[in-house]
Amino acid sequence: MAEKKDCYAIVTKRFQLRTAHVCWLKETQRIYNEILHFYYMLFLEKTELHGLGNQKLMRELECLSIVGRDKKPVEYPLPWKGVPLYFRRAAINTALAAGKSYLSREGQEQPTAAFSAGVTLYKGTYRELTSHSIEIKVYDGERWRWIRCRLSGNTIPEGARCLSPRLVFGERQVELHVPVQKNVPDGRTxxxxxxxxxxxxxxxxxxxxxxxxxxxxxxxxxxxxxxxxxxxxxxxxxxxxxxxxxxxxxxxxxxxxxxxxxxxxxxxxxxxxxxxxxxxxxxxxxxxxxxxxxxxxxxxxxxxxxxxxxxxxxxxxxxxxxxxxxxxxxxxxxxxxxxxxxxxxxxxxxxxxxxxxxxxxxxxxxxxxxxxxxxxxxxxxxxxxxxxxxxxxxxxx
Ligand SMILES: [Zn+2]
CATH class of the missing domain: 3.30.420.10 (Ribonuclease H-like superfamily/Ribonuclease H)
Incomplete structure (x- = not known):
């Protein structure tokens, strides 16, 4: 008998998100995209890093921009203070994907001047996710704070494993996209x-x-x-x-x-x-x-x-x-x-x-x-x- 293997497919569940603080969400998106752009440009400039894998790249970019425990000054300090660690890392990963995609395109167009990406929420920037609500860490223009948002329009299956949700900003409404792992019935080779x-x-x-x-x-x-x-x-x-x-x-x-x-x-x-x-x-x-x-x-x-x-x-x-x-x-x-x-x-x-x-x-x-x-x-x-x-x-x- 063939051994049973764990196999998954990822299905994205879309929710409408409601909150009294849409402006804070927008502010959060704005700072996310500015950080994303900062790391995108830094990545493109540092040609010697281009061959590295994503984990090493992340570490190198952080060494260049974030003051560590030794308090030594860094070459390219990140211009925003107090950005939560995992908020920054989500932005860096999006920046790396955008940077690599730019490098892989042949025609020499200009690098992207400004981004308007959705915000990916890593652990530490969201909590208490259910089919009806989520708590998100947002930037209100001065400081970071938790807000609770209502969700509707979909369900997360019981016991399902959720991956990092993403805030997606439409013209009229904000959506939350939640990738959910689903078991695949037959994973044999x-x-x-x-x-x-x-x-x-x-x-x-x-x-x-x-x-x-x-x-x-x-x-x-x-x-x-x-x-x-x-x-x-x-x-x-x-x-x-x-x-x-x-x-x-x-x-x-x-x-x-x-x-x-x-x-x-x-x-x-x-x-x-x-x-x-x-x-x-x-x-x-x-x-x-x-x-x-x-x-x-x-x-x-x-x-x-x-x-x-x-x-x-x-x-x-x-x-x-x-x-x-x-x-x-x-x-x-x-x-x-x-x-x-x-x-x-x-x-x-x-x-x-x-x-x-x-x-x-x-x-x-x-x-x-x-x-x-x-x-x-x-x-x-x-x-x-x-x-x-x-x-x-x-x-x-
Ligand atoms: Zn014949």
Missing amino acids: LKERMGNGMKICSVQFTNRDAIAVCCVVDGPGCLRAVRFLKGGKNYAHRCRKVLEKINISKKAVGEKRGKNDNKRYWRKLKQISNDEAHQISRQIIDFCVETGAGVILLPKYSKEFTKYVMAAVGNWSPLHLNYQIRSQLKYKAWQAGILILESEVHDIDRYCALCGGIVRKQGELFVCENGHRGNRRVNAAWNLGKRTAQSLSKHML
Whole structure:
């Protein structure tokens, strides 16, 4: 029997936060972002520190800015006194993430001039967190004090472990986002799964009505279940409608205006594609749960495929949705205890998955030299699943 391992997924619970002291919260956010900016600039300046891991970096930055027990003056004193230790550390960690992200971008844009990040609350800066209230240490402009805030709109499951909550400032309201650790039902490794006759759900993405074609293949490579996840035509139609509106408005006003033209329409397009990707990824997971597939196998596209095929189908096509579906599958699968594999596609549509004979395409159908016929996407997904199952079992013997 495989040993049971502790596996978690992190789920963010969002709450509306109410308090009579919103101005103190805003003041707290302001000082948080100033400290964040201070450490961001210090990090960017100290190029010799860039290769260090986050813990060491934190220590080095504190040595440069915080007077220690020895009372020796420091090179870059932090201009604010009395900032709680863990408040400062939360700001430093956000600064490091922002600094590293700046360094990783290639085009030489200017460093960020001012931040307006939400405030991450480390231990010591919040307490008594329940589904209905939290106490937060805030800066009132002169000193640090505790206030109690009411929470609504969500619940923290009993016994759940909460990670550092974050204050998020919207236009009209303040939210508290609480990451909660959730147990994952199946944390076994791939090896353990395949050993137990686990099934693979092999997926093909298409640019037609079936956005995803899913085939469940078992260990010996037999096809056990097929499902077409449809909606591509409708999706393409909805996107086209919005794109037409954008075109009309471009013609009406000319193209000279700024990037903000048609913002509303672009947002609408994004929302349509997000919703569609959510639905399809959810349906893939549901199909795996129904059929007992513990592994989702996705095709890995070659550079040529990405360059030519993706460019030809355009950004708002059913096939292009595969990128969003993949990224949403990542966390949904993890929560359902399903692993995701990606496998390179070679010739999976040239041979018949049943007999290995050479295949002739006829539109969406195929006929093999031995007379087998069927949907060519199913054939391709089946081949991909079969080959992966075989090469996995070979490597694991
Ligand atoms: Zn055949």
